[in-house]
Amino acid sequence: MTGRQEQPMGTNGTRDGLLDAVVIGGSQAGLAMAWHLARQRLRFVVLEAGPEIGHTWRSRWDSLTLFTPAQYDALPGMPFPAPVGTYPTKDPVARYLQAYAAAFDLPVRLDAQATHLSPAREGFEVHTDDDVLRSRQVVVATGPFQVPFTPEPARRLDASVTQLHSAGYRNPQSLPAGPVLVVGGGNSGFQIAEELAAAGRRVDLSIASKQPVLPQRLAGKDLFWWLTRLGLMRVSTESRLGRRMSSRDFIIGSSRRRLQKKGVRFRPRLTSAGAHSVQFADGSTLDAGVVIWATGYRPDYSWIHVPGVARDGQVTHRRGVTDVPGLYFLGLTWQHTRGSALLGFVNDDAAYLAGRIAAHQRATSAALAGTALRPSGSN
16 A cells, blocks of 8 residues: 555645644654654645755765665655665665655645744744744754854954865865865764865864764674664663763764874864964864864754743753643654664654644644533633
8 A cells, every 4th residue: 555545644725724733844854753644634734944855965965875774764654765784875865755755645845944933822823934824733843953053263264265064065076175174073074084085185184072983883783783683772861871872972984093094184172263274272283275164063943932942052842742732843863862863763753742743632622622512601
């Protein structure tokens, strides 16, 4: 049976103009949520800010490759179309997301960025540039990669220095000739530094702190095979082990030694910059011609005008459920487990929220039915 036959939900129109749910964000988290909402036969719409499904994936650097092999990259109801043990790159992921939305006839609106979310008399109002939607429930599924973060020293460098965030990096050929400084010791920084070195560039990699390194394969098995079999992908942030794991990032499939063999020079934390040079924590300096800031992202919830939900860039929630009835978050890093923000594991949180949404829907329907049956003039 196809997804289209399993759930005929494919419209966002309602007689009273009130939707059951709005999902904000049309990447893996939003689509997983949409699959569950469709199975509940709810009236909903998914708002995607980009011009196409998978736009966020397509806009990353050309060689970006998933850490998880294909068998761990599926959304609910549809396997990832790649051989077991292979590691998909970004464009196949984007195509998969497009095919997924089409297969299940999910109601996704493109070029529809949510600009304002606020409480309403019955539920919420969601504003986009050209529409206002009313909905009983809202799921914010915008993911962890929202606003590229560039540290303060970047502003001191002269305009003649080529600077870009890793979000804008595509490949070595897109950069001006000459040495490159990569700032940021996470997975993105390691991957980009290694690619540049392999292309013959002189590369310096500045890292603020050493992060634990995990090999991609152990004893002939992929890392995520072990993490899944050992139950570590389901360790929650409510446990002592989960709190320890969530407090540190890991470098996966790369290593300091391997990059050094390829000629990458490691530098400590970048502390300051002048017009054409930067200084590091050990007092050393380096002339800067091209700088890539692999310094991560910051959340942006300035468009959410719901009291008590987001403060100082952090969301108050319990496994994606906020204290505001009917408002949820999905796809946050370590929302509940290590897999909360990963393509093939986000479904666990989506399924959990689907249960909460269904319960809220039943309670709302019962309350409305009770109001309709109440005699006129009764208290």
